[in-house]
Amino acid sequence: MVARVSATISVKGLKKFYGAKAAVDDVSFEVEQGEFFGILGPNGAGKTTTLEILEGLREPDSGELSVLGLAPWPRNPALLPRMGVQLQASSFFERLTAREQMRTFASLYGVSAKRADEMLGTVGLADQADVKGEKLSGGQAQRLSIACALVHDPELVFMDEPTGALDPQARRNLWDLLRQINADGRTVVLTTHHMDEAETLCDRVAIMDHGKILELGPPAALVRGLDHPVRISIESGLLDVAQARALAVGPRAAAPGVGVTDDGVSLTIATHDPAAVLAGLVDRHALAGLRVQGATLEDVFLNLTGREYRA
Amino acid sequence: MSSTAFRSLSRAMFLGFITDRTALFFTILFPVLFLVLFGSLFKSSGTPRISVLEVGRVGLLDQAEAAAPAQLAKVLAISHTRDLQTALADVRKGNYDAAVQQQGRTLVVHYSIADQTTAGIVQTVFSSIVQQADAQQAGSKAAYQLTTAQVENKSLKPIQYIAPGLLGWAIASGGTFGAAITLVNWRENKLLRRLRLAPVSVGTVVLARVGVAIAVAMVELVVFIGIATTPYFGLKLSSFWWMAVPIVACGTLAFMAIGLLVGSFARSQQAATAVANLIILPMAFLGGAFVPLDFAPSWVRDVSYAMPLRYLVTGMQDVMARGEGPASALPAIGILLGLAAVLTIISVRVFRWDSV
Numbered sequence: 001m002v003a004r005v006s007a008t009i010s011v012k013g014l015k016k017f018y019g020a021k022a023a024v025d026d027v028s029f030e031v032e033q034g035e036f037f038g039i040l041g042p043n044g045a046g047k048t049t050t051l052e053i054l055e056g057l058r059e060p061d062s063g064e065l066s067v068l069g070l071a072p073w074p075r076n077p078a079l080l081p082r083m084g085v086q087l088q089a090s091s092f093f094e095r096l097t098a099r100e101q102m103r104t105f106a107s108l109y110g111v112s113a114k115r116a117d118e119m120l121g122t123v124g125l126a127d128q129a130d131v132k133g134e135k136l137s138g139g140q141a142q143r144l145s146i147a148c149a150l151v152h153d154p155e156l157v158f159m160d161e162p163t164g165a166l167d168p169q170a171r172r173n174l175w176d177l178l179r180q181i182n183a184d185g186r187t188v189v190l191t192t193h194h195m196d197e198a199e200t201l202c203d204r205v206a207i208m209d210h211g212k213i214l215e216l217g218p219p220a221a222l223v224r225g226l227d228h229p230v231r232i233s234i235e236s237g238l239l240d241v242a243q244a245r246a247l248a249v250g251p252r253a254a255a256p257g258v259g260v261t262d263d264g265v266s267l268t269i270a271t272h273d274p275a276a277v278l279a280g281l282v283d284r285h286a287l288a289g290l291r292v293q294g295a296t297l298e299d300v301f302l303n304l305t306g307r308e309y310r311a
Numbered sequence: 312m313s314s315t316a317f318r319s320l321s322r323a324m325f326l327g328f329i330t331d332r333t334a335l336f337f338t339i340l341f342p343v344l345f346l347v348l349f350g351s352l353f354k355s356s357g358t359p360r361i362s363v364l365e366v367g368r369v370g371l372l373d374q375a376e377a378a379a380p381a382q383l384a385k386v387l388a389i390s391h392t393r394d395l396q397t398a399l400a401d402v403r404k405g406n407y408d409a410a411v412q413q414q415g416r417t418l419v420v421h422y423s424i425a426d427q428t429t430a431g432i433v434q435t436v437f438s439s440i441v442q443q444a445d446a447q448q449a450g451s452k453a454a455y456q457l458t459t460a461q462v463e464n465k466s467l468k469p470i471q472y473i474a475p476g477l478l479g480w481a482i483a484s485g486g487t488f489g490a491a492i493t494l495v496n497w498r499e500n501k502l503l504r505r506l507r508l509a510p511v512s513v514g515t516v517v518l519a520r521v522g523v524a525i526a527v528a529m530v531e532l533v534v535f536i537g538i539a540t541t542p543y544f545g546l547k548l549s550s551f552w553w554m555a556v557p558i559v560a561c562g563t564l565a566f567m568a569i570g571l572l573v574g575s576f577a578r579s580q581q582a583a584t585a586v587a588n589l590i591i592l593p594m595a596f597l598g599g600a601f602v603p604l605d606f607a608p609s610w611v612r613d614v615s616y617a618m619p620l621r622y623l624v625t626g627m628q629d630v631m632a633r634g635e636g637p638a639s640a641l642p643a644i645g646i647l648l649g650l651a652a653v654l655t656i657i658s659v660r661v662f663r664w665d666s667v
Contacts, residue, residue: 057504057664080510091501093323095330100323107319108509132330148505 007066008033008156008187009054014063016049016211023049024060025211031189033155036182038202039191040297042305046211047191048160054189055085055158068156081109084154086146086162092133098144099129102151109152116151123147123177139170146177157181159190163197175201195298205297207304214304219297226303228295229257229270232277235289236267239281244269247280266291316511320519324493328527338489339531342481346474346535350544353469361432362388364398366412371455375440386436402462409433410462417456424461427547434459470546471632472603474539475555479624480600481535482528482559483566484591489524490570491583499580503664521567528563532556549634555627558640561647562623568654569619575661594620622646 009031016024024046031037039047052058053065056072056079065071070079092101098120106116120129123143128136136144142162149157162178163171171194178201182188192198198205199219207215207222215222244260250273252258261268266289271277274292281287328334365372376383390407392398398410402421408429409422418441422433438457445454497503506516532555539546569590577583595601597611598620604612615621626643629635 055508057507075507077510080508083508085505085508087501087505091505093502094327094496096323096326100326104319104323105509107315108506108511110315 007031008035008068009037009189010064010066011050011054012064014050014053014065015061016046016053016058017061022046022211024053027063027208027211027213029206029213029216031187033187034182034185035187036178036201036203037187037189038198038205039189039208040193040195040198040205040301041191041208042193045208045305047208050208051158051160051189051191055083056080081152082154083156083158084149084152086149086157086159090141091145092141092148095132095134097130097132098125098136098140101133101144102147105148106151111152119147119151120144122150137170138166139173142166142170142174143177146174146181150181154186156187157189159188161192162190163192163194171197195296195301199297207301209305215300222300223295223297226295226300227272228299228303229255229272230274230295231268231270231291231293232274232281233266233268233289233291233293234281234286236262236264238286238288239267239284241267243284247277248273250276317515317519317522320511320516321522324520324523325526328489328523334489338481338485338527339534342477342531343534343538346477346538346544349473349477350470350539353473360388361386361409361429361436362390362407363433364401364407364410365389365391366395366398366410367393369411369413369418371413371418371440371444372411374444378443386432399462409437411437416454417458419458419460421460421462428545467603467605467628467632468545470539470544472599472605472628474535474544474546475627475631476600476603476624478531478535478559479562479598479620479627480591480595481531482562482623483594483600483620484587485527485531486524486563486566487570487573487587487591488584489527490520490567491574491577491587492570492580493520494571494574495577495580495583498574498663498666507664521564524567525560525563528559529556532559546632548631551635551637552631554630554637554640557644558623558626558630558647561644561651562619562626564651565619565623565647565654568651568658571658572654572661575658575663578666594618599624619647619650 007030009029011030012028014024014027015022027046027050039050041047049058053060054067054072056067056075059073065073068079068082070076072079093104096104099117102116102120103113106113106119117129120126123146125140125143125147128140128144131140133141133144142164146159146162149159159178163174166174175197178188178190182201190201202219204216204218205222206213215225217225241260241262244262244267248258248260248269248271250271252272255272258270258272260270269277278292281290363372372389376389392401392410395410395412398407399421401407402410402423405423409420411418411420413419418437420433420437422430424430437459441455441457448454494503497506507513536546536548536552538544540548570587573583573586573590577586597614598618599607599615600620602611604615604621604625607615622643626640626647629639629643630637
């Protein structure tokens with residue numbers, strides 16, 4: 001595969017070793033302009049190292065790499081103003097207010113204080129302008145950190161686990177902001193281990209483990225590709241297990257993961273033939289508490305990376 | 312190097328410092344408390360009684376003593392000696408405030424100007440003794456004469472070594488802790504990495520930090536001089552005291568370089584604090600900051616040559632209190648700058664942007 005000039009990021013055969021261990025092992029992908037690209041993986045999969053190589057913080061041991069048509073390593077001053085990097089929420093100057101943080105970062109890029117103050121409004125922190133960095137809530141600190149990464153209006157934005165330790169409301173709130181950043185025409189690359197986040201935000205995701213990309217594509221395509229049975233649940237007591245099993249008698253009734261379970265609260269039918277099962281439930285008027293769950297990116301992820309716990 | 316970036320970084324760091332109460336306390340208030348405490352403890356109390364060495368027989372002094380023994384005893388403590396050279400040596404060392412001898416009708420007073428208050432009292436007391444003697448001999452043409460001779464005093468009054476000593480310690484610990492903890496914190500909270508990703512040179516960041524540290528050290532210098540020169544503490548600055556400004560600047564550089572090295576190795580703020588304490592505290596005792604080298608055992612004086620703090624403290628003492636010329640500070644400045652250069656080179660080699 002020849003790297004195209006049009007790609008915002010082009011990576012080919014990237015390798016990075018820590019000692020004998022390959023943190024990034026022969027990784028290749030491209031990110032198009034304006035794309036929202038996610039790198040997914042369990043802890044230690046190599047996604048942060050990959051991101052750091054793209055940002056120019058680490059030198060790859062081998063492989064071809066081009067970011068906005070330039071080489072990020074060694075530290076490339078021509079590239080730095082064109083990309084924004086959001087690090088952890090705590091990467092601030094000590095004891096400075098949100099406004100002072102913004103203005104300081106702005107000045108590093110030669111951006112005016114006025115623009116810095118506007119950016120604070122864009123991320124919804126106008127009311128917290130005089131609050132010190134340390135006193136901001138998790139979500140607010142994350143927003144400030146994103147604002148600092150965007151203050152110089154970069155074409156390309158990198159984010160390393162932007163919603164790390166946020167509560168569900170703050171995460172959703174932040175997702176809106178991230179969508180908006182992407183909608184403004186910027187290319188966004190983020191790492192995450194939240195499947196729902198990748199599924200809802202990313203145009204394409206790369207699932208990594210042990211330094212390799214295991215799967216790459218739009219989340220919906222990856223989920224379809226998994227060919228996972230659909231799980232249909234109703235309240236317990238409407239049907240017994242034998243009746244339920246009789247509903248799912250399609251050609252793949254014996255495929256892995258298919259079957260009927262009843263835990264006393266819900267009766268769940270896992271099937272590759274949801275249409276027949278649903279029709280059967282309608283006929284028997286057994287629809288109370290109906291839930292239909294397709295596979296999610298999480299299923300794709302767990303299918304690829306295994307279910308065993310890793311410390 | 313962008314000057315906007317430099318200014319805003321300096322501003323950010325300075326704001327960060329002045330809003331940090333703990334840092335403010337330990338860099339400025341704590342040393343000042345020490346200054347006030349030690350300055351008061353070692354201050355000679357009450358009106359100074361002048362100790363005078365009477366060399367040979369001084370008729371005038373004996374007359375005055377006979378006329379008003381109680382009054383004179385309040386101001387003068389008189390001891391006797393025969394040898395002028397020993398007497399002058401005693402004055403030079405600060406054991407006595409003045410030596411007096413009579414040559415015919417001339418009263419010769421040798422005194423030291425190390426302490427200007429005492430020197431003033433010596434002059435006033437003896438000129439009044441001479442005037443009284445003249446008054447008693449009214450009519451007689453050949454009046455008594457008073458001649459004064461200054462003896463250079465090499466000894467220092469407590470405030471003269473306490474102020475530069477504690478200031479040196481304040482600057483040493485401010486520089487070392489400031490640089491080490493800034494580096495470790497910025498590495499830990501990834502600000503260092505964030506700055507590396509901004510189009511601003513490492514030099515700009517370092518210069519801004521050094522600039523702020525020197526500004527803080529100058530504030531310390533001003534506060535110390537301001538307090539020590541109040542009449543209560545009575546520090547008299549000698550002519551070339553302003554040479555303390557470059558010495559303080561170079562001392563800040565040297566101790567920041569020590570902090571930079573500590574911060575390059577230390578993996579946490581706690582480790583950095585512990586190591587910096589381990590360096591600064593013994594140095595404060597062995598480098599003449601807490602214990603004046605004049606009074607220290609000889610092995611401490613020998614060891615002190617290996618202590619960077621020694622050069623900062625003695626350099627300041629020489630120009631602020633001992634009245635030495637600007638050139639006397641050059642060796643100290645050279646040693647401090649040399650140390651700063653060597654340690655910075657080592658630090659750059661072991662520097663890590665990231666904790667891993």
